[in-house]
Structure formats: C-alpha cells, structure tokens
Amino acid sequence: MTDVLGTNWSGNHAYRARRIEAPASVEDVQHLLRDATSVRALGTRHSFNTIADSADLLISTELLRFDPVISVEDRTVTVGAGIRYGDLAGELQAAGWALPNLASLPHISIGGAIATGTHGSGNRVPSLAASVAGVELVLASGEVLQLRRGDADFDGAVVSLGALGIVTRVTLDIEPTFDIEQSVFERLAFSAVEENFDAITGSAYSVSLFTTWRDPDVLDQVWLKRRKADVAAPSDLFGATPATADRHPLPGISAENCTAQMGVPGPWLDRLPHFRLDFTPSNGEELQSEYLVPRRHAVDALRAVRALAGRIAPLLQVCEVRTFAADTLWLSGAYDTDAVGLHFTWLKKQPEVEALLPTLEAALVPFAVRPHWGKVFTADAAALERVYPRLPDFRELAARLDPSRVFVNEFLERTVLPA
Known part of the structure; x- marks a missing residue:
C-alpha cells in the first residue's frame, strides 16, 4: 500500500488512488470527470473500509461547501x-x-x-x-x-x-x-432490556445503550436525549440509576470531549451528537462495524450478540445500540423497516477483528442483518441481495447513469455491483 494520499481517519486504510483533486465548483468537477475512467468521491475519511478509494482519481469534496x-x-x-x-x-x-x-x-x-x-x-x-x-x-x-x-x-x-x-x-x-436535555443512566440489567426494550428506547427523543460486554448480564450506560415536549427524566430507568457526573461511553475515559449531560438543557447541536465539534473524540485508534436489523428482531439479535460476549469483549472498546425509523431509500439499513443498529467500536486489531466478523455476522443472519456501508464487514453481494429487495433496481439505475462503471471500485464490485 502507498501512503502518498494518506489514510482514512482510523489509519487502517492507506489510499491506493494515483491522485487526488479538490474541486471548488460544479464546473471543476465536470472538468475532472472529462475522460476519467476510475473515480471515487472522498469526504472526511470516516469510512473504515475501501468504499471511498479508487484505482485512479479521488475527488475530495472538502471545498464543495457552498453557502447554505x-x-x-x-x-x-x-x-x-x-x-x-x-x-x-x-x-x-x-x-x-x-x-x-x-x-x-x-x-x-x-x-x-x-x-x-x-x-x-x-x-x-x-x-x-x-x-x-x-x-x-x-x-x-x-x-x-x-x-x-x-x-x-x-x-x-x-x-x-x-x-x-x-x-x-x-x-x-x-x-x-429546539433544546435537548441529556442524562445518563448506569448499569441496566440485560434482563430489563429483554423485557422492556421498546419502553427503554422510547423513553426519550434519542436513546443510546452502551456496553463493553465484559459483563454480559449488564449494559453499562444508557444515554437519554430529551426534547422539551418529552416527559421528565426518570429517577430510575428499569433498575439503572442516574450517573453522578458526565460520562464518556468508554469506561475510565474523561468526558471532557463529550456533549453536556446531567440534564442541563442546551441547543440541539450541542446535545444530539455524543461528542463536541471542537474536540477530536479519539485519536483514531479504533475500528468500527455496525449491523442493522429490523426492530422486530432487536431482542433476539441482542441475545445472539450476548452469546458471543466471551469472544467479542477482548477485542471491543464499546458496543452501542440505537434505534431509528423506517424509510423508503433503497440501500438504507432501515429500508421498509424500523431498525436497530448494533455498533461495535473495536480495538485496532484488524486481523483479529476480521477473523471474528464472519462468526458475528452468521449469528445475525437469521435477523435479516444489513451491514453499515462505511464500516468493516465481510458480507458479499450474494448475501446482501437477500436483505436489500431493491438492489436489482439500484443496479439498473447505476447501469443507466454510469454505463462505463467509472464510479465502480473493488468495494462495489464485491458488495453491490459485481462485474
């Protein structure tokens, strides 16, 4: 691998493209595409796989920041x-x-x-x-x-x-x-999640559950982000108790880079993210995977992950569980279904993580699992065809808009657009 163009944010991938350009206008983009044969767009480099790499040209979008x-x-x-x-x-x-x-x-x-x-x-x-x-x-x-x-x-x-x-x-x-108030609760029993998943994730406008899976019987933290119209924060969340100070999702890490908690109201942009814009949340020493399952399978999927806790925990920094609503976008993880995201922030041990992922993905296959496109996963086009019913339509659209496959790289050939 070459490091001429640098790496992604995590540093687990060095870009292989021959060149990179940063156009500042639509006309600049058109000029760069003239006679191009292999092109990919590059954003803020937060993907953990090769989705944003090219055999030839990378077009950075960093200067495409037209005034809102x-x-x-x-x-x-x-x-x-x-x-x-x-x-x-x-x-x-x-x-x-x-x-x-x-x-x-x-x-x-x-x-x-x-x-x-x-x-x-x-x-x-x-x-x-x-x-x-x-x-x-x-x-x-x-x-x-x-x-x-x-x-x-x-x-x-x-x-x-x-x-x-x-x-x-x-x-x-x-x-x-609008304003958001953010509160954190600690030590939520897994049995409480099994019995009350919908009530827990519905207890605020936005809810995140965090665990290291070191103790498979307990989820470490629950972050509640409430809008003014929501009910007041509970004093007890199905046995979990309020944190006594701001928390970082990772145990033992200072919360100084996290958005304000303790129920103190603030503007939406300062509470909905977990991390503050003016701080880098980590130094990139991590890998990430995320698996999206229909909400109706949430508890069973969590049980499947819990059954692998002994293998997951040694490679894991933290696992986050979040819900989001259905949409109509063909390649969305929530296409035609309310969804649950099972997000894994791994230690930067890529060979070990990649060795574990087939087992984790196999355990989630019964629940119509869809991987996050920008994270590390192993599923190929054959597996993804089974869970994305509009994938044939997307292939037809891509063939119509990009008949020469200028924007197809090895990642897309493996996962979505086989040759």
Missing part, C-alpha cells in the same frame, strides 16, 4: 455536499433552524454520511439520509442531474454509495430550533 440557502417556505436548506454536519448546524442555529437529528460525530461530511446511510437515534426519527429532500450530482458524462423527493430515481440516488456520480449539493429538511 434556507427556504423558509419549504423548510429546507441547500448546502454543498462537503460541509460537515457540525458546521452546518452552527449556521442553522444562528438562523433559528435545526436538523431533526445528528450522528454521534458532528465531524462527518453531509455527502459521505447520507451516501452510506449513517444515522442518529430515536424510535420515531429516521436516518440522516431520510432528511434529504433533493440531491445534485455530476454524472461521469459531465451531465448535472438534480433529483427531488418524489422523482422516480430519487429513492435510489440518496444512499448511493458514491456509485452514481459526484454529489455536489444536498437539500435537507429543517425545523425550528
């Missing part, structure tokens, strides 16, 4: 695909607006997050991609394609894995700004 345009009438904002969620959030807050949800990290780019189906948390809140009302992309031919919600190809073009073109602008749904 707010439509009060439509309740939308149109932005450049390269802007980070945290930066957009600050501009929206200043104008009295908000996004309905954010991921745990505000440091990720909008284009990269929606292309991979990244999500936040909340029983009634869908993924970040579901907030997309419009998308503009430059095809390999140089044509600029604009799609709006309701257009025939729209649901296939949002969570696109970068397979259709270079996304340059995105239009997102917004709503009036």
